[in-house]
Amino acid sequence: MKRIGILIMLLTANLANGCSVQKRKPAAELKTVSRSEWQAAPAKPYKSNRPVRITVHHEGTLIDSSKNVAQFIKNIQTWGMGKDRNWADVPYHFFIGPDGRVYEGRDVFTAGETATEYDPSGHLLISCLGNFEKQEVPQRQLDALVALIAQCNAKYNIPADSLGTHRDHSSKTTCPGKNLYKYFADGSIAKRVKALEK
Ligand SMILES: [Zn+2]
Numbered sequence: 001m002k003r004i005g006i007l008i009m010l011l012t013a014n015l016a017n018g019c020s021v022q023k024r025k026p027a028a029e030l031k032t033v034s035r036s037e038w039q040a041a042p043a044k045p046y047k048s049n050r051p052v053r054i055t056v057h058h059e060g061t062l063i064d065s066s067k068n069v070a071q072f073i074k075n076i077q078t079w080g081m082g083k084d085r086n087w088a089d090v091p092y093h094f095f096i097g098p099d100g101r102v103y104e105g106r107d108v109f110t111a112g113e114t115a116t117e118y119d120p121s122g123h124l125l126i127s128c129l130g131n132f133e134k135q136e137v138p139q140r141q142l143d144a145l146v147a148l149i150a151q152c153n154a155k156y157n158i159p160a161d162s163l164g165t166h167r168d169h170s171s172k173t174t175c176p177g178k179n180l181y182k183y184f185a186d187g188s189i190a191k192r193v194k195a196l197e198k
Contacts, residue, residue, distance in 0.1 A: 030147050032094075033103045038070035040077060043089035046110040051124035053162035054149055055169060056184070057092065058176040059129045065138070069097040069129060073105075080113070087113050092127040094148060100140030102148055108156065118169040124152055132177025142180075146189060150196040160197065163190060 063072070073095055080087040089106035091113035096102050105127075106112065112125035126148060128141055153160055165184050166175035174181075183189045 030102050030144070030151055033070065033101055035104050038073050038103055040074070040090075041081065043106060043110075044081065044087075046088040046107070048109055049111040049121055051093075051108060051152075051156050051158060052122045053124070053164065054152055054158055055120075055123040055125055056145065056149075056163075056165045056176050056180070057125060057127040058132045058180055059095070059127050060131050060175065061129070062131045062134060063098055063129050065098045067098070067129075069095075069099075069101065069103065072129065073103055085113070092125040094124075094126045094152075096126065096128045096141055096144050096148065098130060098138050098141050100138070100144035102144055108152075114166075114170075116166070116170040116172045118166075123169075124156065124158065126152075128176065128180060130177075132180035133174055134177070135179065137180050137183070142183065142189075146192045147196065149189070150193045153193065153197065160190070160193060163193070 059076075061072075063069075073090065077090045079085070080091055081089065088110065092105045093108050093112060094102055094105050105125075108124060112120045112123060114120050126145065128137065128145060130137065130141070149163060152158060163184075165181055166173050167181065168184075
C-alpha cells in the first residue's frame with residue numbers, strides 16, 4: 001500500500017507540473033480593455049485585411065490620467081461611425097491611455113482609417129491618446145506601447161523592421177508629435193521591442 005501511495009503522489013506531481021507548463025502565458029501578453037468594457041457599438045461590415053506593419057499615431061487631443069478614457073474612445077467611435085465620416089468602426093486597432101492601459105479598437109483583420117493621403121491597408125494602427133506636439137509621453141504609456149508592439153509583432157507575424165509612425169507615411173502630418181516621434185527617431189523604441197522579443 002505504501003508503494004502505491006508514493007506512486008500516486010509522483011503521478012499527481014507530474015500532472016500538476018504538466019498543467020502549469022500548458023497554462024503559462026507568454027511574458028509579453030498584455031491585459032487589454034475589451035470593446036464591451038468601453039461599451040463599443042458593433043462594427044459595420046468591413047473588408048478583410050491582414051496587417052503586415054505597425055504604424056503608431058497620437059490621437060491629437062491633450063489628455064491626462066484624470067480623463068475617462070473609455071468614454072473618450074466611445075465618443076471617437078460615435079463620431080467616426082456617424083455622418084461626418086461613416087467609418088465601419090473606430091479608426092485604430094488599439095488605443096493606449098495615459099495610464100498605460102491598452103484598449104481594443106477595430107478588428108485587427110480590417111484596414112484602419114485616416115484623414116491623410118496614405119493608404120492604411122496592411123497597417124496595424126496603434127493610437128496613443130494625447131497630443132505629443134504639446135505634452136510629454138507618460139512613462140507608463142510609453143512602456144505599454146513597447147509591450148504592445150512586441151506582442152503584435154509576435155501574434156500577427158509582423159516583421160520588427162517595418163515599424164513606423166504616421167509621419168513616416170504622410171508628409172501632411174506631424175503625427176505622432178515630436179515628443180513621441182523622438183523615441184522612434186533615436187531607435188530606442190525599436191531597441192526595447194527587440195529586447196522583449198528575445
Ligand atoms: Zn496619425
